[in-house]
Amino acid sequence: MGIKELARHLNISIGTVSRALNGHPEVNAETRKRVLEAAAALGYAPDQAGRSLRQGTLNVVALLLSTDLTSKTDTMFFMELSRGIQDQFAEHGLDLVIHLNKPGMDMLDRVKRIVERRQADAIILAETRDNDPRLDYLAGRNFPFATMGRSWSGGSHPWMDLDFDFAMRAAIDRLAGFGHRRVALVTGDPGYRLDTMLQDAYRRELMDRGIAVDEALMIKADTHEEGGYKAMTDFLAMSEPPTAVIFPHYRAVVGAYACLSESGLQPGRDVAILSCSADTTIAQFMAPPLTCFRLDLYGLGRRLAQALLASMSRFAESYGGALVQEIWPWELIGRDSDGFRVG
Amino acid sequence: MGIKELARHLNISIGTVSRALNGHPEVNAETRKRVLEAAAALGYAPDQAGRSLRQGTLNVVALLLSTDLTSKTDTMFFMELSRGIQDQFAEHGLDLVIHLNKPGMDMLDRVKRIVERRQADAIILAETRDNDPRLDYLAGRNFPFATMGRSWSGGSHPWMDLDFDFAMRAAIDRLAGFGHRRVALVTGDPGYRLDTMLQDAYRRELMDRGIAVDEALMIKADTHEEGGYKAMTDFLAMSEPPTAVIFPHYRAVVGAYACLSESGLQPGRDVAILSCSADTTIAQFMAPPLTCFRLDLYGLGRRLAQALLASMSRFAESYGGALVQEIWPWELIGRDSDGFRVG
DNA sequence: GTCTATTCCGTAAACGTTTACGACGATAGC
DNA sequence: GCTATCGTCGTAAACGTTTACGGAATAGAC
Numbered sequence: 001m002g003i004k005e006l007a008r009h010l011n012i013s014i015g016t017v018s019r020a021l022n023g024h025p026e027v028n029a030e031t032r033k034r035v036l037e038a039a040a041a042l043g044y045a046p047d048q049a050g051r052s053l054r055q056g057t058l059n060v061v062a063l064l065l066s067t068d069l070t071s072k073t074d075t076m077f078f079m080e081l082s083r084g085i086q087d088q089f090a091e092h093g094l095d096l097v098i099h100l101n102k103p104g105m106d107m108l109d110r111v112k113r114i115v116e117r118r119q120a121d122a123i124i125l126a127e128t129r130d131n132d133p134r135l136d137y138l139a140g141r142n143f144p145f146a147t148m149g150r151s152w153s154g155g156s157h158p159w160m161d162l163d164f165d166f167a168m169r170a171a172i173d174r175l176a177g178f179g180h181r182r183v184a185l186v187t188g189d190p191g192y193r194l195d196t197m198l199q200d201a202y203r204r205e206l207m208d209r210g211i212a213v214d215e216a217l218m219i220k221a222d223t224h225e226e227g228g229y230k231a232m233t234d235f236l237a238m239s240e241p242p243t244a245v246i247f248p249h250y251r252a253v254v255g256a257y258a259c260l261s262e263s264g265l266q267p268g269r270d271v272a273i274l275s276c277s278a279d280t281t282i283a284q285f286m287a288p289p290l291t292c293f294r295l296d297l298y299g300l301g302r303r304l305a306q307a308l309l310a311s312m313s314r315f316a317e318s319y320g321g322a323l324v325q326e327i328w329p330w331e332l333i334g335r336d337s338d339g340f341r342v343g
Numbered sequence: 344m345g346i347k348e349l350a351r352h353l354n355i356s357i358g359t360v361s362r363a364l365n366g367h368p369e370v371n372a373e374t375r376k377r378v379l380e381a382a383a384a385l386g387y388a389p390d391q392a393g394r395s396l397r398q399g400t401l402n403v404v405a406l407l408l409s410t411d412l413t414s415k416t417d418t419m420f421f422m423e424l425s426r427g428i429q430d431q432f433a434e435h436g437l438d439l440v441i442h443l444n445k446p447g448m449d450m451l452d453r454v455k456r457i458v459e460r461r462q463a464d465a466i467i468l469a470e471t472r473d474n475d476p477r478l479d480y481l482a483g484r485n486f487p488f489a490t491m492g493r494s495w496s497g498g499s500h501p502w503m504d505l506d507f508d509f510a511m512r513a514a515i516d517r518l519a520g521f522g523h524r525r526v527a528l529v530t531g532d533p534g535y536r537l538d539t540m541l542q543d544a545y546r547r548e549l550m551d552r553g554i555a556v557d558e559a560l561m562i563k564a565d566t567h568e569e570g571g572y573k574a575m576t577d578f579l580a581m582s583e584p585p586t587a588v589i590f591p592h593y594r595a596v597v598g599a600y601a602c603l604s605e606s607g608l609q610p611g612r613d614v615a616i617l618s619c620s621a622d623t624t625i626a627q628f629m630a631p632p633l634t635c636f637r638l639d640l641y642g643l644g645r646r647l648a649q650a651l652l653a654s655m656s657r658f659a660e661s662y663g664g665a666l667v668q669e670i671w672p673w674e675l676i677g678r679d680s681d682g683f684r685v686g
Numbered sequence: 687g688t689c690t691a692t693t694c695c696g697t698a699a700a701c702g703t704t705t706a707c708g709a710c711g712a713t714a715g716c
Numbered sequence: 717g718c719t720a721t722c723g724t725c726g727t728a729a730a731c732g733t734t735t736a737c738g739g740a741a742t743a744g745a746c
Contacts, residue, residue: 002732013696018734028694045459049396050732053701058392067426075418079443083410086443095462097440100422100429116388119438225628251625258628282594285568285601287630345702356726361704371724393702396731 006044010034021046057314060095061085061305062120064110066127068103074249076280077297078126081148084301085124092315094121108134115143122308124148128159128193146308148300149193156323158307160300163327164194167293168201170332171274174291175244176209179341180272184217184242186231186252198248198276217242221252228252232259235271244272244338250283253290253337272338279333288336300328349387353377364389400657403438404428404648405463407453409470411446417592419623420640421469424491427644428467435658437464451477458486465651467491471502471536489651491643492536499666501650503643506670507537510636511544513675514617517634518587519552522684523615527560527585529574529595541591541619560585564595571595575602578614587615587681593626596633596680615681622676631679643671 007014012031019027020035038044052058063085065078086096097120101110111134114120122144125134128151135154138145146158175183185202187195199218206213219234221227228247232255235241247253253275260267267273268288275283275292283290303326310319350357355374362370363378381387395401406428408421429439440463444453454477457463465487468477471494478497481488489501518526528545530538542561549556562577564570571590575598578584590596596618603610610616611631618626618635626633646669653662 003734004732014733015697015735016695019695022734024735026694031694043455043459045456046734047396047732048460048462049392049401050701051734053390053392053396053703053731054733054735056701067422075422079410079418082443083445087445096443098443100425100439100441102426102430113388116386117391119391225624229628254625254628258630261630281568282597285572285597287601287604346704347702357703358705358727359725362725365704367705369724374724389704390702393731394704396701396733397703397705399731 001042001044003044003046006035006038006042009042010038058118058121059093060097060120061089061122061124061308062114063096063098063124064101064107064114064126065098066101066103066107074251074277074280077278080297081126081301081304084298084303085305086301087298088302088305088309092309108137111137115141122146122312124304124308129153129191130193130196131191144308144312146304146311148304150197150325151193156325158304158311158324160304160307160325161327162295163329164197165201165204167276167330167332168198168205170293170330171246171276172202172205172209174332174334175246175272175274175338176211178244178272178339180244181211182214182217182240182242182244183211184219184235184245186219186221186228186245186247188220188223188248190220195248202246223249224251225255225258228255229259230255232256236260236263236265242271244274247273247275248277250275250277250280250286250290250292253277253286257286268337269340272340274338283333284335286337290337291335291339292333293330294333295328295330303328344385344387346387346389349378349381349385352385353381401461401464402436403440403463404432404465404467404651405457406439406441406467407444407450407457407469408441409444409446409450417594417620417623420621423640424469424644424647427641427646428648429644430641431645431648431652435652451480454480458484465489465655467647467651472496472534473536473539474534487651487655489647489654491647493540493668494536499668501647501654501667503647503650503668504536504670505638506672507540508544508547510619510673510675511541511548513636513673514589514619515545515548515552517675517677518589518615518617518681519554521587521615521682523587524554525557525560525583525585525587526554527562527578527588529562529564529571529588529590531563531566531591533563538591545589566592567594568598568601571598572602573598575599579603579606579608585614587617590616590618591620593618593620593623593629593633593635596620596629600629611680612683615683617681626676627678629680633680634678634682635676636673637676638671638673646671 003014003017007017016027017035020032021039063082082098089096101107114123123138124146126148128147128149130152132151132153135151139154148160150159150161172183187199203213219231221231235245247256253273256273257267260271265271275290277292278295278297279292283292306319307324309315310321310324346357346360350360359370360378363375364382406425425441432439444450457466466481467489469491471490471492473495475494475496478494482497491503493502493504515526530542532538546556562574564574578588590599596616599616600610603614608614618633620635621638621640622635626635649662650667652658653664653667
């Protein structure tokens with residue numbers, strides 16, 4: 001069921017059929033109507049391969065995720081983000097395809113493959129690193145891309161990021177308000193932009209309040225349950241344990257809760273726990289409910305897609321064409337996991 | 344950088360270049376070596392659009408997921424599954440692309456679009472329903488597909504499924520062994536194959552043990568935290584509450600734990616809790632650790648991909664070509680959420 | 687009636703591959 | 717020396733679409 005068959009069925013040339021379907025102005029209204037009706041009746045849809053071969057565009061945007069990170073943190077985060085991205089693209093007939101990168105494989109190779117085989121018109125990258133060769137490669141090839149998270153690499157490109165400064169200030173404001181002076185921070189892999197930004201903000205906020213930064217209170221841990229458990233264990237073993245701990249992710253908090261429980265301690269009474277993760281329904285059902293941040297991930301995804309579209313020549317006019325880089329706010333949701341006055 | 348340019352650079356015809364790259368036998372070993380080296384040096388990779396137009400194949404398999412289900416249950420499940428699927432396909436140069444279907448949109452339309460626009464060579468569907476028009480459509484068009492979960496629709500097609508009978512028997516064996524007679528079952532949306540199979544098995548196992556089935560003990564609830572909270576609330580309000588509750592998903596258990604905690608009750612002491620969900624690290628860090636099932640989701644994904652490949656003419660010979668339908672085992676991981684003697 | 691402008695449509699080239707077909711030279715068999 | 721076989725390679729068609737170009741028909745202006 002190609003365009004040829006459709007044209008023959010209508011006694012029209014394929015050129016006219018194509019023009020009718022693509023909304024070109026130089027076709028009779030009556031003819032267009034006939035074509036559209038016949039196409040719907042016969043279930044014709046243009047072949048993507050033929051179309052992209054001709055016009056050099058695929059109508060596909062790739063989102064590259066690594067399964068090792070998603071399996072260690074929150075798949076929900078990326079699901080919501082992807083949903084927003086996809087909805088935005090759908091308005092232009094673009095499809096989002098998610099490429100899952102397995103742990104061993106080099107992400108740069110994956111990106112190269114997508115570009116060289118022309119598997120997508122543009123790429124969205126997450127989990128940006130401070131120094132990210134993927135971005136440099138894409139920028140060098142002049143391939144449209146956007147990132148979730150800033151990076152020092154890749155020149156000036158569209159991105160969305162979160163306001164880590166604000167989050168850390170809100171978190172430490174709150175904890176300091178409860179009287180905490182020994183506030184610990186658990187971080188993930190060094191090199192990820194997210195972690196360096198959190199650490200920087202953490203240091204700054206403490207110093208602004210005249211609290212000395214104790215490097216021993218910043219420990220690196222995996223962002224899942226076991227990581228949180230281990231981190232909490234280490235804290236409790238200290239001669240002078242922190243009275244409050246900031247975790248990057250709620251799954252790590254689950255581990256920390258378990259650790260405290262085993263030691264007969266209670267979060268929110270003996271140790272204050274606060275998480276920088278996006279608020280998820282699980283957070284409010286934890287015991288005690290977890291203080292964390294509300295994020296509009298869906299909206300963030302949509303906006304990220306818009307930022308990318310604005311940088312693509314084909315869509316630039318619809319979006320003003322300016323470079324879009326935005327820092328998104330968090331909203332602190334105070335619950336019971338961190339609310340006590342330290343004496 | 345097309346094949347033409349590469350051929351010109353080598354002073355060879357494009358036909359020979361193509362044959363050399365695709366491993367055809369009728370090309371001189373020396374020539375092949377030159378071509379391969381030049382391709383690597385110049386970073387040439389065949390254009391997917393041109394290739395698929397010519398040979399009518401895309402080297403892409405679509406996995407269709409709905410965001411409303413994944414957001415209500417476990418994204419981890421699908422991540423692990425996808426990872427296995429993708430690894431298997433990668434061995435044949437196939438790419439897996441995940442299509443996220445938003446809540447409102449009809450999944451059938453989505454499937455039709457993929458087929459009509461030839462966006463994939465095959466489709467993998469999850470969340471099959473007892474009566475699933477998507478499968479009938481695909482079977483009618485003779486489009487290769489496989490499903491995660493059996494269905495009455497779509498004729499005989501490759502699928503993978505879980506051994507619900509075994510799981511329910513193991514669960515009720517264990518609970519009955521602790522002396523429980525009033526065992527409740529929380530189920531999800533009716534119509535999903537998963538839920539009907541669990542309910543059937545539940546009824547059968549109870550009857551086999553001479554325990555009367557109390558329909559009031561089978562309640563439908565959303566599979567996330569709030570659903571579990573609400574279900575548990577309803578159970579506690581009964582004149583004769585169940586002493587054990589089987590939840591389909593661990594996230595529902597989180598809600599149930601919270602509900603029990605508010606009533607001063609303790610899971611594993613006052614009410615036995617058991618979950619049919621796949622074991623996730625979070626389960627062993629809950630308080631008390633949750634009894635659930637171990638599943639090899641990655642292996643399941645790989646096998647599902649193999650089943651699909653075996654049904655595709657292009658790859659049938661590598662896989663024997665037989666129809667593959669498998670029921671996968673679960674392994675009960677007993678923990679503390681359900682271990683007490685009633686009576 | 688001629689000329690021009692407009693509207694609509696058909697023709698054919700082009701996109702980057704793969705592959706059937708045929709051609710060429712070399713080798714071997716007789 | 718003729719034919720047959722083999723190994724290697726070039727040529728060109730084909731995949732399904734879009735679009736530049738040109739042509740036919742119509743209408744309007746003089």
